[in-house]
Amino acid sequence: MSAQTTTSKSSSRVAIVTGGSRGIGRQSAERLAADGFSVVVNYAGNQAEADATVAAITTAGGRAVAFRADVADEVSVSALFDTAERTFGGIDVVVHAAGVMTLAPLVDTDLDALDRMHRTNIRGTFVVDQQAARRLRGGGAIINFSSSVVGLAIPGYTAYAATKGAVEAMTLILARELRGRDITVNAVAPGPTATALFLDGKDEETIARMAAQAPLERLGTPQDIAEVVSFLAGPARWVNGQVVRANGGIV
Template identity: 65%
Template sequence: MAEQTDSIQRVALITGASGGIGRAIAERLSADGMAIAVHFSGNRDRAEEVVSTIAAAGGKAILVSGDVADDAAMTTAFDAVEHAFGGIDVVVHTAGQMILKPLVDFNLDVLDKMVRTNVRGTFVVDQLAARRVRDGGAIINFSSSVVKIALPNYAAYAATKGAVDAITLILAKELRGRDITVNAVAPGPTATPLFLTGKDDATIEHLGRMAPLERLGQPDDIADVVAFLAGPGRWVNGQVIYANGGVI
């Protein structure tokens, strides 16, 4: 990889970068030469580990924080990134909640909280990204393959991710003429703490065998897709990319 100077180094903000997929994306985009803003909401220690790992590998990274659904907090986060690095080229929005239960039993207060984080949070982050990302940049949201494969217990979560799909596809068209791509990545079953928590071994084995490749995805599998969209994939725009090993 050619060495980059500060004047041309691209800058990426990754929300939820203390989590499994978010961390893999932060480390991968840093390895690709970008300066990284590691966003977290609740777990500062894990986020600091990501920054330290990137720095130890010779990269540049800062911490930013805030509730993704709070426009004032996220405005402050975007301001901090621009102050530190001079601008923003890529926004990857991985932050979200996944709460599973049959629709008939789902607590509506819990539903409201998940909608706030997953739907309003995407809207807030995308609104700021659309205003701040420099021409030639990329906005990458996170959906889920469960929108398409419709597993039981996922009604509430899938509904929020269906909203993410709609926001993504429409924003791509609204940014006509800006040379900014807007896409969503929709992982399938992926071995992260968010996915594995609360599932027994038999369930995990079953979900892992859903893909023709007969394994769970790994965070690095998803980071590879994001790296393409954030870098050379300039002709992919207004798409939901199902990164799930072939699950249908």
């Protein structure tokens, strides 16, 4: 574990963004910083990308620190939250964007790949949400990440969609378990979005076909999803225990 601190304690609201070094996580971290949050950028292994995210935030006048932690390891995640509290004075929002995806039909799915997705996507969400439920200040928000494939039932996504179904179940129940705490719990379920996680391993024909599914006839962008995160982290106090399918209208 390592931390790069760029500022001292601040009176601003504070967000932790897991998977914050790339893709939707990075865009969410930058958007929340632009909204005035101090941001802890969690990353799994690529310190250079995490440092680049912190640099982008600080160059734009924001406040950020990068911290390495395995989201499925409770000791690492506890240290991540400790860093947020020690550096910025508390935690208001947790955006859990870290995740892994391996695609194959159920009959061909490698069980080691299944276990890896289970560990990161299910256990990771449980561990991060557990710390968030214990530590968030009143008026806070927990934002998990599901996927629109849970509802679309696309062949080849069996194992991945199963892990995201678990995320949705945790999200809806945790929202109710936090009754009286003034903390919202929601999940964002993106459709096809132009990130490395989505694009890797797909040919141009597949990408074009999936882009054409939405009535808006394009892939989503990380910025599109970050808009939803910003809404749920800020003004959306009456949106709670929901899964927001941000997919351009795919049904």
